[in-house]
Amino acid sequence: MGADLAARLREAIRDVPDFPKPGVLFRDITTLLLRPDLVREAIHALWEPFAAERVTHIAGLEARGFILGTALAVDRHLPLVLMRKPGKLPGARFGEEYRLEYGSAGLEVHRDALGPGDRVLIVDDVLATGGTAAAAGRLAAQCGADVVGYAFLAEIEILEGRRQLGSVPAVSLLLYGAEPISGS
Amino acid sequence: MGADLAARLREAIRDVPDFPKPGVLFRDITTLLLRPDLVREAIHALWEPFAAERVTHIAGLEARGFILGTALAVDRHLPLVLMRKPGKLPGARFGEEYRLEYGSAGLEVHRDALGPGDRVLIVDDVLATGGTAAAAGRLAAQCGADVVGYAFLAEIEILEGRRQLGSVPAVSLLLYGAEPISGS
Numbered sequence: 001m002g003a004d005l006a007a008r009l010r011e012a013i014r015d016v017p018d019f020p021k022p023g024v025l026f027r028d029i030t031t032l033l034l035r036p037d038l039v040r041e042a043i044h045a046l047w048e049p050f051a052a053e054r055v056t057h058i059a060g061l062e063a064r065g066f067i068l069g070t071a072l073a074v075d076r077h078l079p080l081v082l083m084r085k086p087g088k089l090p091g092a093r094f095g096e097e098y099r100l101e102y103g104s105a106g107l108e109v110h111r112d113a114l115g116p117g118d119r120v121l122i123v124d125d126v127l128a129t130g131g132t133a134a135a136a137g138r139l140a141a142q143c144g145a146d147v148v149g150y151a152f153l154a155e156i157e158i159l160e161g162r163r164q165l166g167s168v169p170a171v172s173l174l175l176y177g178a179e180p181i182s183g184s
Numbered sequence: 185m186g187a188d189l190a191a192r193l194r195e196a197i198r199d200v201p202d203f204p205k206p207g208v209l210f211r212d213i214t215t216l217l218l219r220p221d222l223v224r225e226a227i228h229a230l231w232e233p234f235a236a237e238r239v240t241h242i243a244g245l246e247a248r249g250f251i252l253g254t255a256l257a258v259d260r261h262l263p264l265v266l267m268r269k270p271g272k273l274p275g276a277r278f279g280e281e282y283r284l285e286y287g288s289a290g291l292e293v294h295r296d297a298l299g300p301g302d303r304v305l306i307v308d309d310v311l312a313t314g315g316t317a318a319a320a321g322r323l324a325a326q327c328g329a330d331v332v333g334y335a336f337l338a339e340i341e342i343l344e345g346r347r348q349l350g351s352v353p354a355v356s357l358l359l360y361g362a363e364p365i366s367g368s
């Protein structure tokens with residue numbers, strides 16, 4: 001990935017101030033999704049660092065991670081694993097809780113979606129505090145799978161979410177500064 | 185599409201009884217998403233009836249419609265429009281309400297996501313009562329766009345959701361019988 005792609009992604013993602021509450025600057029990827037050339041370029045840039053890693057599965061995190069996750073899975077012709085908010089998956093499942101700024105949240109995966117020998121790339125739109133991504137990694141581990149890496153469109157560097165991911169490689173195409181971010 | 189594809193999709197989609205509540209048979213597409221060959225075949229079958237319709241945009245309905253919508257958008261290299269539950273989209277938006285069995289629900293789209301001259305294919309996983317799909321059609325119309333058609337993986341025929349869609353062509357790859365269905 002070049003700095004050029006980062007600049008074009010930054011331009012394609014709309015900044016909406018004071019959403020969902022005053023003081024929060026929301027990064028709106030819907031404007032990026034209207035540009036298929038740029039989406040394709042982003043998908044290829046997210047994949048490239050993991051191209052030699054024998055990835056067997058893509059995991060997408062609800063809800064916006066479903067979009068990038070599906071795009072990668074379709075482009076690479078790989079199985080897609082959904083990691084969903086509690087109460088959405090009907091089968092036998094593993095669950096993980098994680099802390100938010102206020103309160104907590106959960107993430108679940110079907111127990112039979114991944115297993116030993118599977119090598120999963122976890123995909124979401126934004127790496128913020130890293131709570132969701134780390135929970136996704138623990139879910140994959142509960143299934144017995146190996147987490148090959150994390151792929152994010154953007155990363156809020158100041159929140160140091162990367163620290164939650166241990167030594168697992170994490171790629172992000174675009175770095176944001178100190179502004180708070182929110183969304184799901 | 186052949187009956188053969190329908191049979192293979194039916195086999196790939198897991199039926200989970202009594203979810204999310206007793207008496208409801210849940211159609212779980214997560215098992216299908218683990219099979220990239222079949223997903224690709226389904227995507228191509230959903231597209232084929234609209235191949236000559238000069239579709240300019242794919243609209244995906246939250247949350248599972250994001251998956252099929254993204255898959256179609258990536259495969260056809262088209263812009264993806266998100267139609268989301270209320271409170272998720274940060275920009276200026278249109279909204280539509282629709283009735284559920286108990287209560288009501290809403291769907292929103294950014295006002296600048298579609299416009300006059302755009303020809304949109306609306307995508308969701310299941311056509312049930314048709315409330316969500318019809319609301320999506322009204323949202324596209326509010327933006328000034330033309331709805332070329334609807335594409336669903338599956339359809340619960342007994343619920344007659346197709347009636348809500350007027351004369352707009354609707355394609356589904358798989359027909360289910362009288363069992364109640366739920367999910368989002």
